[in-house]
Amino acid sequence: MHALDIIQEEHRNLWRIAITIDAVANELEAGQTVDEAFFTALFDYIREFMDGCHHAKEDGFLFPAMRERSPDAAAVIERLEAEHREGPQHLRALAGFLGQGNAALVGNAAFIEGLRGYASALKLHVRTEEKEIIAPARTVLLPEDWDRITAAFGDHTDPLFGDRARAEYRELYHRIVSLAPDSIGLGGRSAGGFQHLDAARTAPEPLLQVRGLTSSYGRIQALKGIDLDVYKGELVALVGANGAGKTTFLRTVSGIQPMSGGAIRFAGRDLARVRADRRVRAGICHSPEGRQVFGPLSIEDNLRLGAYLRPAGQVDEDLERVYAMFPVLQEKRLLPAGTLSGGQQQMLAISRALMGRPRLLLLDEPSMGLAPLLVEEVFNVIRTLKAQGITILLVEQNAFAALGIADRAYVLETGNIVLSGTGQEMISNEQVRAAYLGM
Numbered sequence: 001m002h003a004l005d006i007i008q009e010e011h012r013n014l015w016r017i018a019i020t021i022d023a024v025a026n027e028l029e030a031g032q033t034v035d036e037a038f039f040t041a042l043f044d045y046i047r048e049f050m051d052g053c054h055h056a057k058e059d060g061f062l063f064p065a066m067r068e069r070s071p072d073a074a075a076v077i078e079r080l081e082a083e084h085r086e087g088p089q090h091l092r093a094l095a096g097f098l099g100q101g102n103a104a105l106v107g108n109a110a111f112i113e114g115l116r117g118y119a120s121a122l123k124l125h126v127r128t129e130e131k132e133i134i135a136p137a138r139t140v141l142l143p144e145d146w147d148r149i150t151a152a153f154g155d156h157t158d159p160l161f162g163d164r165a166r167a168e169y170r171e172l173y174h175r176i177v178s179l180a181p182d183s184i185g186l187g188g189r190s191a192g193g194f195q196h197l198d199a200a201r202t203a204p205e206p207l208l209q210v211r212g213l214t215s216s217y218g219r220i221q222a223l224k225g226i227d228l229d230v231y232k233g234e235l236v237a238l239v240g241a242n243g244a245g246k247t248t249f250l251r252t253v254s255g256i257q258p259m260s261g262g263a264i265r266f267a268g269r270d271l272a273r274v275r276a277d278r279r280v281r282a283g284i285c286h287s288p289e290g291r292q293v294f295g296p297l298s299i300e301d302n303l304r305l306g307a308y309l310r311p312a313g314q315v316d317e318d319l320e321r322v323y324a325m326f327p328v329l330q331e332k333r334l335l336p337a338g339t340l341s342g343g344q345q346q347m348l349a350i351s352r353a354l355m356g357r358p359r360l361l362l363l364d365e366p367s368m369g370l371a372p373l374l375v376e377e378v379f380n381v382i383r384t385l386k387a388q389g390i391t392i393l394l395v396e397q398n399a400f401a402a403l404g405i406a407d408r409a410y411v412l413e414t415g416n417i418v419l420s421g422t423g424q425e426m427i428s429n430e431q432v433r434a435a436y437l438g439m
């Protein structure tokens with residue numbers, strides 16, 4: 001990879017770290033607890049990689065080349081070098097707040113102010129470097145300069161965002177992914193320019209925002225602190241092996257399964273005390289695992305059940321729409337649902353959820369137990385729903401198919417999110433391929 005790509009990717013990651021630091025400062029200010037271990041990992045990473053490696057290589061290779069080829073840049077370079085020297089001191093000052101337990105950090109004004117100062121200095125630094133150094137470097141540096149710089153930057157790997165990310169940074173990584181999700185991680189990069197930095201800063205609030213969600217069956221904790229976002233219009237896949245907690249997660253979001261800790265926000269509203277039927281009314285519609293259509297009831301009655309909370313006047317209109325999409329359901333509308341094939345029952349289950357006019361559609365393993373051809377058909381349907389602008393959270397054991405159509409995906413392992421990224425990034429990630437795709 002060319003040094004320009006490496007440096008820009010590292011800048012993007014630094015920017016996301018700054019966003020994450022801001023978000024965490026807000027949490028502390030709001031009285032929420034943030035585990036000290038998060039800061040330890042964060043500071044270790046900045047010290048070890050960003051200061052020790054990224055900045056050191058800019059100082060050692062990029063800046064000298066720029067000084068030589070573009071004397072005008074000297075003043076800016078001096079400033080940036082000074083910031084490289086001062087950064088570690090600020091970091092040490094922040095690290096000085098650690099070691100007295102989580103409680104000492106909550107609402108700690110000096111620490112919060114220190115975090116915010118660090119984040120804004122980091123952003124300013126990255127911005128200046130991009131504008132004043134990287135942009136002109138493209139034209140003034142010679143091929144042999146780039147060869148040296150590329151060799152230097154090419155011989156390290158980022159232990160947090162890189163292909164060989166280390167286990168100790170896992171938590172930090174997931175936190176960053178959930179707080180600063182765009183184009184992050186798993187080696188993927190978004191093409192072109194730096195406009196996305198502004199986009200990331202003004203990113204809209206997610207439609208569904210889950211933080212630290214826990215849920216238990218008696219003494220078995222099935223969800224151990226899930227952070228997950230779904231933005232409006234997105235198709236997000238949640239994949240993972242048998243018993244990982246996928247179903248439990250969806251049931252907790254729709255309110256059928258009680259949560260024991262954490263927070264679920266939907267369209268900006270805290271759902272902690274909102275009953276399941278109210279959540280349906282708010283637009284969270286759930287197509288459950290195993291379809292669960294009412295076999296003896298007619299297909300049309302099954303669909304009407306999905307609309308039980310809707311004003312009667314709208315139901316017929318919605319039925320028409322569903323029938324237009326699935327003509328076979330209209331053909332058989334008066335027959336008992338139990339007479340449908342497995343694939344058709346799955347269409348019915350999805351359609352029933354659609355009758356609630358979802359703002360967020362939760363689909364639990366829609367491909368389960370279906371023949372391969374039908375699996376494909378179900379995924380086509382999901383694609384169509386997405387194209388119609390429905391926001392979808394799709395749970396699947398069939399990871400390959402799910403990742404193929406998802407905008408973003410999360411991997412769940414025994415109650416924890418262990419990986420996330422765009423669908424395509426996940427498919428091309430070696431770890432994911434080995435663990436979940438059997439390839």
Ligand SMILES: Nc1ncnc2c1ncn2[C@@H]1O[C@H](COP(=O)(O)OP(=O)(O)OP(=O)(O)O)[C@@H](O)[C@H]1O
Nearest residue numbers: 217220222240241242243244245246247248249397
């Ligand atoms: N009703 C229940 N009572 C007790 N434990 C349960 C119950 N339902 C699920 N569990 C446990 O909770 C954990 C998560 O189960 P869950 O059904 O959410 O997983 P899943 O990812 O949906 O699995 P699958 O792929 O098999 O559908 C598992 O350890 C499971 O044994």
Ligand SMILES: [Mg+2]
Nearest residue numbers: 246247248289
């Ligand atoms: Mg399940």
